[in-house]
Amino acid sequence: MAKGQRLQFDLDDEDLKLFCEEADEQLELLDTSLVQLEGEPHPDLVQQIFRAAHTLKGSSATIGHKKMASLTHAMETVLDAVRQGKKRATSEMIDALLAALDALRVLAGEVTTRVDSGVETAPLEADLHAILAAGDPDEYPSPRPGAVPARFQYDLPADTISAARDDLNHGRALLLVEMTISTDCQLPSIRCYQALQELDELGTVHASWPDRGSIEAGAGEFAFAALIATTRGDEQFAAALESVSDMTSTIRHLGTDDLADGDPSAMQVAPKERPKLSVVEDTAEAAGAGVGEGAKPGKKAASPSVRIDVERLDGLMNLVGELVIDRTRLQQIREQLTGLLKSANLTELTENFEETTSHLARVTDELQEEIMRSRMLPVRSVLTRLPRLVRDVAAKCGKKVDLITAGEETELDRSVIEEISDPLVHILRNAVDHGIETPEERRALGKPETGVVSVTAWNQETYIYLSVKDDGRGIDTATLRQKVVEKGLLPREAAENATDDQVLQYVFFPGLSTAKTLSDVSGRGVGMDIVRTNIERLNGQITLKSTRGQGSEVIIQLPLTLATTKALMVMANDTVYAIPLVSVTEALAEHDADIHSVSGQRTLRLRGRLLPMADLANALGDTRPRRLSASKFVVAAKHGERQVAFVVDRLLGEQDVVVKSLGDLVGNRRGLTGATILGDGTLGLIVDTASLVTEQAQLAATA
Amino acid sequence: MATILVVDDAAFMRMRMSKILSEAGYDVIQAENGLDAVEKYRANRPDAVLMDITMPEMDGLTALKEIKAMDATARVAMVTALGQQQIVLEAVKSGAKDFLVKPCEGDRVLAAVSKLCA
Amino acid sequence: MATRPTDTESAAGGEEHVVVFRLAQEYYALDIQSVQEIVRLQTITAIPGSDPWVEGITNLRGRVVPVIDLRRRCGVTANDPTPETRIVVVGSKSGMVGLIVDAVSEVMRIPADQVELPSSMVAAPENTFLRGIAKLDERLVSLMDLEGVLPSEGNTVAEELAAAAA
Helix, strand or coil: CCCCEECCCCCCCHHHHHHHHHHHHHHHHHHHHHHCCCCCCCCHHHHHHHHHHHHHHHHHHHHCCCHHHHHHHHHHHHHHHCCCCCCCCHHHHHHHHHHHHHHHCCCCCHHHHHHCCCCCCCCHEEEEEHHHHHCCCCCCCCCCCCCCCCCCCECHHHHHHHHHHHHHHHEEEEEEEEECCHHHHHHHHHHHHHHHHHHHHHHHEEEEEEEHHHHHHHCCCCCEEEEEEEECHCCCCHHHHHHCCCCCCCEEECCCHHHEEEEEEEEECCCCCCCCCCCCCCHHHHHHHHHHCCCCCCHHHHCCCCCCHHHHHHHHHHHHHHHHHHHHHHHHHHHHHHHHHHCCCCHHHHHHHHHHHHHHHHHHHHHHHHHHHHCCCCCHHCCHHHHHHHHHHHHHHCCEEEEEECCCCCCEEEEHHHHHHHHHHHHHHHHHHHHHCCCHHHHHHHHCEEEEEEEEEEEEECCCEEEEEEECCCCCCHHHHHHHHHHCCCCCHHHHCHHHHHHHHHHHHCCCCHHHHHHHHHHHCCHHHHHHHHHHHCCCCCEEEEEECEEEEEEEEECCCCCCEEEEEEEEEEEEEEEHHHHHEEEEEHHHCCCCCCCCCCEEEECCCCEEEHHHHHCEEEEEECCCCCCCCEEEEECCCCEEEECCCCCEEEEEEECECCCCCCCCCCCCCEEEEECCCCCEEEECCCHHHHHHHHHHCCC | CEEEECCCCCHHHHHHHHHHHHHCCCEEEECCCCCHHHHHHHHCCCCCEEECCCCCCCCCHHHHHHHHHHCCCCCCEEEEECCCCHHHHHHCCCCCEEECCCCCCCHHHHHHHHHHHH | CCCCCHHHHHHHEEEEEEEEEEEEEEEEEEEEHEEEEEECCCCCCCCCCCCCCEEEEEECCCCCEEEEHHCCCCCCCHHHHCCCCCCEEEEECEEEEEEEEEEEEEEEEEEEEHHCCCHHHCHHHHHHHHHEEEEEEEEEEEEEEEHHHHCCCCCCCCHHHHHHHH
């Protein structure tokens, strides 16, 4: 087959989607875990990796993707050798597996494009086979006993088996109760728990699948099984279980024969019609037999979650946004009506109405939060790509680097996750490439040869923070200061007076960070201005800390979601504007403000800094006649190191605003990022502080 | 016929539930929060209780515990919104017999109530 | 570009199904397919620094919809709002758009043989967005081309008018 040629696969559009999703999942898993295979990997990890390759092989074979199936087969063979202890995962092996993985990703892509990418798999397969053939097969003694017959198992620890055997010997009946919960039950784990409660009353529950802990943690399954020793009759069980709604059950009596002897200790029960129950598969044969039989290894049982289209979530989010607005309107109407109705002596109606509106308000809030939460993903999906990246970059520039990640559980909106990946990769690459010294340098400095880069995520209030910290050479602020002056970003005097922290932030300015000489002396590299632009587009902030000789830390602050943003609401010339809170540094009444005239320009003195002042409506190009306002207010807003004080007519308080686009026809107006619906149903405009502050600061500087 | 105590702070929900139940021949008592529910339970000793969870004054979980403390044989089903799984679990541990997830269809309400009263 | 091809598809049906509205004293019509709804004049938020033909944006049941003053666009006098003033909401290639008109008069079917092509008419700037003119009893109704009346992205009205006059 030649590059560019059309390919045919045996799957329809719906299958395609599922195939791609699952393939992505497995590829992702391989990407993360292959790197960890080196050294003495945990057997579970090896098993997991083997399964991923195996699943990919099975599904690609099913759709008739021969190249993909053949390559995954080669990978699987190598991994199986590792799994069985016949081979040690060397770095050559991992390199070969990673190379194959890269090809695999392209091959998986062909399923969507249906065009031959021209990827050559034969050399990759040859490499893998060579690794398998090389070396002494006995270098790693096989710890495993003989293969266990291919069966599905309810796994049981040995002591439970002996306890169960005791029960049988004492004349108690041993029952395996298998329960199915109807799929329209919305909280299956509670039903499982109820069943468990009922069973506890009737005998000794030796084990359950899922186990008690998982059920209490909410791991809901529509299938549930338990092993019970009892003296009660079947009818009592049937009656007790019938009292639990949404559930049907079958009871099977077990004898000593059902409790398997030997190692690994396991009670073996022939596969029933529901292999989905947390069955444990073992041995290669079992895994091979399982494919296509609905025995999806572990994965399905592991995540009690439902896939939802992002589009559908977006739609829900929009609807909730509207509901929130209606709620606010309804509350306003209520206030007006209450007065009228009270005077008409319709107390009951008024109370009912009040009750209903306040209930609606509460439900709406909860709904909004729930939907918001359903859009959240753990940041893990971004962090898992990093070990491979660090490994590659470190290898390329001859560094030794350990990556530590923390806070993988931290959740943020999926739209933010999609956007944060590139900047994070960029920063990390810089940290390894420019931050960490070579092993020789580090040794000379008395540091450990292996540098440490840590990536940490955490939540604080309504923001998420991501930190990338290295223990490398840090930034030479003296050189940076000089560059700042040379590039004309600060007058010499100002640069000399600026603190190190202030100077450091200039790394994010265009022209500065891209200077090659700087990257050589500073330990920070290319394109930090682009990183900053990307972060600020997400309404985020980026800061840099650095100590010469000890390392640098980049901290990214992001809102939890892009769909809503916290804003200070202000009124300027009869229009309501929302100024994102992340950029607001101060808001005060004009008569309380320390205002000076500096060379004809109104200037606010704020915490020792002089801020140029601008009328917000004017700055945005509002040319309508101005309404006079007796008292005015000043809002200081920042963008990077720049700050401007905007004069507005009134402050209306803080609010969560749902961001709406202005539409194609109006386009992105200068200084505005969108609109938001206010409580009274009219629209307010969301200020783009980044562009407005930059523009006004430059205007003031040239004036 | 059995008497059912319907507890919900939302008047609409109470009304809907009551209508479903009284059309099926049950006697219905209403309470609009947990505190009210405990008092009405003490006064009327209904055969079963349908208890909302999120309510002002006293929430459904607390009310359940108070009622169970007063009458260990009390038969209570929690009425829950999605996302309250942990509370429902806690309620089941505290003696709730069943639960219903909003929005509740008439058939489900009646099935749950007849199970409670059985 | 003084003329646009007639919409042959609708003409082939033998008649045009249109919404007729009034701008000052002149009658215009839009294909009913493109009209999504007609609402009373409601609060419009002006957008500072936008083109003069953009009246602003308005909230249509939770959607932010740009509103264009069709009277300015068509070069007729923009009178103060009356109880008859309406926003005609249309679906265009650039999304939903509200058009301010002085009144919506009727929905009607115009036989194709009563529509004259604009090529026979005097070249006027506004002809860039006319598909034809229908003579009905005593009235003239101009059939509007929706995409033509909405300025393409990046072009100001002045630029478009200049281009049309050239």
